[in-house]
Amino acid sequence: MSSALFVALVLPLLAGVHYYVWRRTVRDTTTPGSVWRRVGTVLIVLLGLLLVAAPPGERALPAPLATAVGWPGFVWMAGILYLALALLVGEVLRVFLLRAERRRATATAAATASATVPAAPRTDSVAGTGSPEPVSATDSPEPVSAAELNPSRRLFVGRAVALASGAAATATVGYGAYTALGPPRIKHITVPLARLDPAADGFRIALISDIHLNVLVGRDRTRQLVDLLNGTEPDLVALVGDLVEDADVADQGRAAEPLADLRATHGAFFVTGNHEFYSGAAQWVRFVQGLGLRTLRNERVALPGFDLAGVEDESGTEQDDGPDYEAALGGRDRDRAVVLLAHQPAQVEEAARYGVDLQLSGHTHGGQLWPFNHLMGLSEPNVAGLSRHGDTLLYVTRGTGFWGPPVRLGAEPDITVVELTSPRA
The missing domain is CATH 3.60.21.10 (Metallo-dependent phosphatases)
Known part of the structure; x- marks a missing residue:
């Protein structure tokens, strides 16, 4: 592959995949400004650079350095492939977890309203009757949206999906390495x-x-x-x-x-x-x-x-x-x-x-x-x-x-x- 074609086609694709993996494994699992977010970001960037450097490094670098760059760089080639695929499958899990968390938050809001707001008659009249309409404190509140979900619960969902995806990708790459390097x-x-x-x-x-x-x-x-x-x-x-x-x-x-x-x-x-x-x-x-x-x-x-x-x-x-x-x-x-x-x-x-x-x-x-x-x-x-x-x-x-x-x-x-x-x- 020519250098121009690599820069024009492969690098943007690699950058896009790395951004997606960073977003789901770092941004969605850490709080803004935290040390873990900074560490995770540096790690993703470093692995991406090693991936790009590993193939030309085989010939351009001295043997010990080529090996030091090659192991993490080449392993990450498979790692990011299967991590990205696992995260894509995890998008389905994310939908169900977020839905469950919203239902949980909505139920919690309803229980809180029931415990704190006394029942009282509404002064409005039912249309056409002139009779007052009673209002119950147990009327269901509006469902909680994803944006309104407590940040800690969104972090929980992000971490659960990232952990499951990371475990699946690690097991996959580990088994594949055992197969490739074995007899x-x-x-x-x-x-x-x-x-x-x-x-x-x-x-x-x-x-x-x-x-x-x-x-x-x-x-x-x-x-x-x-x-x-x-x-x-x-x-x-x-x-x-x-x-x-x-x-x-x-x-x-x-x-x-x-x-x-x-x-x-x-x-x-x-x-x-x-x-x-x-x-x-x-x-x-x-x-x-x-x-x-x-x-x-x-x-x-x-x-x-x-x-x-x-x-x-x-x-x-x-x-x-x-x-x-x-x-x-x-x-x-x-x-x-x-x-x-x-x-x-x-x-x-x-x-x-x-x-x-x-x-x-x-x-x-x-x-x-x-x-x-x-x-x-x-x-x-x-x-x-x-x-x-x-x-x-x-x-x-x-x-x-x-x-x-x-x-x-x-x-x-x-x-x-x-x-x-x-x-x-």
């Missing part, structure tokens, strides 16, 4: 390929994507993932892009070093993702090759029973280094099955044109955060799992990392073991 789930799927040679029946590909090494996760995370991958005892490991998140080898190379310990019968393969190109794809390709992974840059290799191909990510097109499907898939033996590694699911359109049997992708994170996991289907052919596109199958892993907030909700991370089967076996 990914190991999934197993079986995919039949009509052209797969019987010799390759049962071939196991351990698929991983979107590790996103950054200022929040590093070498320990990579070591954990390598141990999990090796534990699946795969025939082949496929890392389909976004190993890093906008970082140079000098900053995150050490965090990626445990990949050198990957163990698979036919080795480990790597294709670029969009974040490699944001970071400088050439340096990461050289580094990954030095760790022992084979990079497939618009090329294919013959494996027992099928061909394995890999193409560059679409974002490389802007750097004249994009996918070349003809180089990777053209001129091959059409009687052999071919499995394509491509970072983005949308690349399946070209894969289908070239008669690919199975494409393995990542990129989507499964949507990462609710409700985006439901909205991504508007722009992606498949957000997660297995789908068919013509004669081509597409499998999309949710990946193991995260972009931005270290939170996953409705899209748990996964490593998938894809077992290929042949109907001729």
Whole structure:
């Protein structure tokens, strides 16, 4: 996103959301001039500034400072999202609480009037009779409006809604962080390929994507993932892009070093993702090759029973280094099955044109955060799992990392073991 677009569109939206959250959690819960109002205001402003500073700070700041800014800034990305959503739901609760408080205040006013005003006959006459109309001290007073409600009761309502919303948002973000930072789930799927040679029946590909090494996760995370991958005892490991998140080898190379310990019968393969190109794809390709992974840059290799191909990510097109499907898939033996590694699911359109049997992708994170996991289907052919596109199958892993907030909700991370089967076996 360009700086001008960010300033024109995103900053006003962020400012508006922050104002709404401040109004409901600070202004409506404190008295004017109180120390708590000042503290709350400063905290909201500070968190907003950290949120804006965290993404560029990953590359612009020294590592310790980037981490110090990144944790509160990125966590607040998810925090303000779910706090704002909880507060919006809380508007319904606010209506009922205010109504209950007004009824309570009206009843209190009626009881007070009944106790303090003696009954007396009215001197007016009932129209048409000439008879005096008695007046009772228990006549109901006018209902109390929201503006007339005692300030302490309005504070009570504001605090109740803010507390409930804050608790809901905190629990949501806490659970999402636990999911994102915990070990990914190991999934197993079986995919039949009509052209797969019987010799390759049962071939196991351990698929991983979107590790996103950054200022929040590093070498320990990579070591954990390598141990999990090796534990699946795969025939082949496929890392389909976004190993890093906008970082140079000098900053995150050490965090990626445990990949050198990957163990698979036919080795480990790597294709670029969009974040490699944001970071400088050439340096990461050289580094990954030095760790022992084979990079497939618009090329294919013959494996027992099928061909394995890999193409560059679409974002490389802007750097004249994009996918070349003809180089990777053209001129091959059409009687052999071919499995394509491509970072983005949308690349399946070209894969289908070239008669690919199975494409393995990542990129989507499964949507990462609710409700985006439901909205991504508007722009992606498949957000997660297995789908068919013509004669081509597409499998999309949710990946193991995260972009931005270290939170996953409705899209748990996964490593998938894809077992290929042949109907001729």
